[in-house]
Amino acid sequence: MILDDILAFNQKFVENEEYKPFETNNIPNKKMVILTCMDTRLQELLPKAMNIHNGDVKMLRNAGAIIPDPFDSIMRGILVAIYELQAEKVLIIGHRDCGMSHMDTDRFIQTMKDKGVKEETIQSLEHAGIHLHDAFLGFDDVEKAVSHSVSIVRNHPLLPSYVTVDGLVIDPNTGKLDLVTTKGE
Numbered sequence: 735m736i737l738d739d740i741l742a743f744n745q746k747f748v749e750n751e752e753y754k755p756f757e758t759n760n761i762p763n764k765k766m767v768i769l770t771c772m773d774t775r776l777q778e779l780l781p782k783a784m785n786i787h788n789g790d791v792k793m794l795r796n797a798g799a800i801i802p803d804p805f806d807s808i809m810r811g812i813l814v815a816i817y818e819l820q821a822e823k824v825l826i827i828g829h830r831d832c833g834m835s836h837m838d839t840d841r842f843i844q845t846m847k848d849k850g851v852k853e854e855t856i857q858s859l860e861h862a863g864i865h866l867h868d869a870f871l872g873f874d875d876v877e878k879a880v881s882h883s884v885s886i887v888r889n890h891p892l893l894p895s896y897v898t899v900d901g902l903v904i905d906p907n908t909g910k911l912d913l914v915t916t917k918g919e
């Protein structure tokens with residue numbers, strides 16, 4: 735079982751003090767918070783392609799690097815990084831070939847039903863104001879999606895004026911970064 739493997743590995747990792755090269759504190763050295771996608775291809779590639787090491791940045795990840803709502807958990811994470819952890823720069827990094835681009839929400843909800851979620855459950859959520867089509871909305875254009883998230887952060891009423899917010903898109907194969915927006919644009 736994969737968890738057993740992880741726990742066995744972990745025991746050796748700690749015993750052998752393999753954590754030593756990673757020792758740091760919780761303040762990001764680069765005073766930066768990054769929101770990117772949870773895509774598996776970015777796990778090691780993105781930090782390596784940006785020369786980011788343990789302790790350098792606060793890294794937030796979700797499906798698509800999307801901020802759907804100015805008071806969702808991602809935006810709260812960004813504000814905590816700024817006010818509690820000395821972050822002064824925010825980078826929103828979407829990527830090419832993202833699973834959230836061209837998201838087919840109808841198919842997605844159908845898959846939920848195929849895997850056992852009952853129609854009445856979906857209906858009762860709808861009645862409670864939780865609209866699955868909105869909750870799992872993807873995007874067509876990653877540059878536009880990044881720009882939209884950047885504008886949500888930049889225009890946030892709780893964002894201090896010294897914080898810069900930039901948007902980029904990364905290639906999940908080569909790690910190449912393209913600038914989407916910079917401060918003032």
Ligand SMILES: [Zn+2]
Nearest residue numbers: 771773832833
């Ligand atoms: Zn993605």
